[in-house]
Amino acid sequence: MDLELDEHAARFRDEVRSWLAENVPQRPLASFDTAEGFARHRAWEARLAEAGLSVVAWPEEFGGRDASLLEWVLFEEEYYAAGAPGRVSQNGIFMLAPTLFSHGTAEQRRRILPPMARGQEVWAQAWSEPEAGSDIAALRSTATRTEGGWLLSGQKTWSSRAAFADKAFGLFRSDPGSERHRGLTYLMFDLRAEGVRVRPIPQLDGEPGFAEIFLDGVFVPDADVLGEPGDGWRVAMTTANNERGLSLRSPGRFLAAADRLTELWQRVGDPADTALSGRVADAWIGARAYQLYTFGTVTRLREGGSLGPESSVNKLFWSHLDLALHETALDLLGPDGELRAEHGWVDGWLFALAGPIYGGTDQIQRNTVAERLLGLPRGDR
Numbered sequence: 001m002d003l004e005l006d007e008h009a010a011r012f013r014d015e016v017r018s019w020l021a022e023n024v025p026q027r028p029l030a031s032f033d034t035a036e037g038f039a040r041h042r043a044w045e046a047r048l049a050e051a052g053l054s055v056v057a058w059p060e061e062f063g064g065r066d067a068s069l070l071e072w073v074l075f076e077e078e079y080y081a082a083g084a085p086g087r088v089s090q091n092g093i094f095m096l097a098p099t100l101f102s103h104g105t106a107e108q109r110r111r112i113l114p115p116m117a118r119g120q121e122v123w124a125q126a127w128s129e130p131e132a133g134s135d136i137a138a139l140r141s142t143a144t145r146t147e148g149g150w151l152l153s154g155q156k157t158w159s160s161r162a163a164f165a166d167k168a169f170g171l172f173r174s175d176p177g178s179e180r181h182r183g184l185t186y187l188m189f190d191l192r193a194e195g196v197r198v199r200p201i202p203q204l205d206g207e208p209g210f211a212e213i214f215l216d217g218v219f220v221p222d223a224d225v226l227g228e229p230g231d232g233w234r235v236a237m238t239t240a241n242n243e244r245g246l247s248l249r250s251p252g253r254f255l256a257a258a259d260r261l262t263e264l265w266q267r268v269g270d271p272a273d274t275a276l277s278g279r280v281a282d283a284w285i286g287a288r289a290y291q292l293y294t295f296g297t298v299t300r301l302r303e304g305g306s307l308g309p310e311s312s313v314n315k316l317f318w319s320h321l322d323l324a325l326h327e328t329a330l331d332l333l334g335p336d337g338e339l340r341a342e343h344g345w346v347d348g349w350l351f352a353l354a355g356p357i358y359g360g361t362d363q364i365q366r367n368t369v370a371e372r373l374l375g376l377p378r379g380d381r
Helices: 007-023 035-050 069-081 090-103 106-117 232-244 251-268 274-302 310-333 335-339 345-353 362-373
Strands: 123-125 142-146 149-156 167-173 184-190 196-201 210-221
Touching: 007 069, 069 251, 069 274, 090 106, 090 123, 090 184, 090 232, 149 167, 149 184, 167 232, 184 210, 184 232, 232 310, 251 274, 251 310, 274 310, 310 335, 310 345, 310 362, 335 345
Parallel strands: 123 167
Antiparallel strands: 142 149, 142 167, 149 210, 167 184, 196 210
């Protein structure tokens, strides 16, 4: 693709840069893993929406501005470079919404997407179960047919944002005689519905970034089935590919971290330490390589392609890039980096540690690459 920006894209980038410079909070918001921080991040989502910047690539009728994929990448780069708040609505915007665009009905899009764009309804990811983490096909939670809908029962765990979110999406076994990826249905449900109990799970920092969800005969109407009943696995792969691929981890996040790392090196680095300077250079090159790879993905999608098993390559790359960026920064800072939280590198490192796990572990991604991209024999399960 042509990497020179045309006049429209350059004007869009400048508009975003200018708005962020005037509106990004001077002091970081409290973590959205706290009740106070969650409320403040929800308000930030509303502010973005008022400016037409919460979901730039969506159609205007749902709160977006019909921006191209390239413009979305530019938005993300500017967003992270400006140090703007994390997106509390990311599970909905970057995973559920693309699934709705691919498999949802017109009624579901009209009902669900606008309040998601404004931060009025924040969605949790109810994906994993106690014995079905990365191997989600082993899930046991059920959806039982009833008049006008379904009754959900079972337990979800490690549900991102569930402690304070409004609604959730997940897979359920709707055919009791089915196994593995067959007989599953993708459903959306209200976290405040009768029969739902949410129990927060404290993270390393003590804040409830995750939660368990217990479901006891929770009624969900047919209108909240996403895709066809029994076809949930195919629908879920759209969500998973967006989580691992382009949508959830745009290059802007890593470019901003790489720029911070090089600035840190210039301030505190020892030119004689060639091993560490080499790691700084490698991390910066990795962030730029991921940016170029993303441009290639944008080109492929623009020409009619789709996110497929290549997303696993993406996931492996960015999860380890994130670790390299933060570990290099902490080694540069030495003990000071671990003792002074204001640097931000410790929190980033703690989050990066989870990268090779969430969204499907490294082992799952490598199996996908081996079997679906390289055509190697299926391994033992």
